[in-house]
Amino acid sequence: MGAAHFPPYTQRPERGSDSGLLQQLADALNTVQQDYHFVLVPTSIPRRFRDLQNSRTDLAIFENPAWGWQHIPHQAVDMGLEDAELFVARRAQGRTERYFDQLAGKRLALFNGYHYAFAQFNADPHYLAQVHAASLTYSHESNLYMVQRGRADVALVTRSYLIDFLARHPASAQALLVSERVDQVYRHYAILRPQAPISAEAFAALLERLRSSGELQRIFAPYQIAVTSRPGA
CATH class of the missing domain: 3.40.190.10 (Periplasmic binding protein-like II)
Structure with missing residues (x-):
């Protein structure tokens, strides 16, 4: 396997x-x-x-x-x-679900090699960086911390990983806004x-x-x- x-x-x-x-x-x-x-x-x-x-x-x-x-x-x-892929942003006063309606102009934190529906499943790093202003890492945790620290606006995270992350870091539940919008269902x-x-x-x-x-x-x-x-x- x-x-x-x-x-x-x-x-x-x-x-x-x-x-x-x-x-x-x-x-x-x-x-x-x-x-x-x-x-x-x-x-x-x-x-x-x-x-x-x-x-x-x-x-x-x-x-x-x-x-x-x-x-x-x-x-x-x-x-x-x-499973599913969710959008995650930092909580801010007045920020609601509508924040996720428009990704253009937002700095994205993505997992290198993943295929995302919003990008038509094109996993090419150069395409994601140039067209979607994406930072690519090999760590969901790093991407979530980038959002919390203001270094990225939106991270896309697998729901199963997010459940595990929030269980290990409960304080982050108050710092992060998780979308109802789903990028894709796996x-x-x-x-x-x-x-x-x-x-x-x-x-x-x-x-x-x-x-x-x-x-x-x-x-x-x-x-x-x-x-x-x-x-x-």
């Missing part, structure tokens, strides 16, 4: 100790059966599809069809998990290379066992990641 830094799903997997949600999912998959063994293989957001094509990994997890993998030979499994898919040791059908069946037992709910619900029914299940 390819593991690219994507908090809270994966947390710096290249350091060899990942406590993110992907590791919890792999552990649950290994516990529920003995035919397959799931391990995390560190990769990166820009490299993850190349690693899949080169057979360095067998699965890319928590992917979405808008993120550029449709042309790659693959099998796709709808995981029945949904419908998560697993992408399997065609010659992977496990078929899409078998992987979907394992996920269904975890869904039926309540394991998916236990892992993902604390981060407000919706556990939904998989189409056709």
Whole structure:
């Protein structure tokens, strides 16, 4: 399973100790059966599809069809998990939800490599910097602090990460204004290379066992990641 830094799903997997949600999912998959063994293989957001094509990994997890993998030979499994990307600004007197209506002229703090709906899913750093005045980092936390300190006007943050961040930094809940507007909803898919040791059908069946037992709910619900029914299940 390819593991690219994507908090809270994966947390710096290249350091060899990942406590993110992907590791919890792999552990649950290994516990529920003995035919397959799931391990995390560190990769990166820009490299993850190349690693899949080169057979360095067998699965890319928590992917979405808008993120550029449709042309790659693959099998796709709808995981029945949904997250979202939210706009976050600093609280200020008189500032309301309408602040998020217009992004033009605002300094944006974005996660490098992410695909955003407001930018037509164009993840090119030069495009985002030049057209949308974006600062690009590899840290949601840094982007939120940039907003709090007035170095950026708006950050786009994954809802699951924001839930975790505010739980760890409760004072920030009073300092930040979170939009009701959603940039996009992530419908998560697993992408399997065609010659992977496990078929899409078998992987979907394992996920269904975890869904039926309540394991998916236990892992993902604390981060407000919706556990939904998989189409056709």
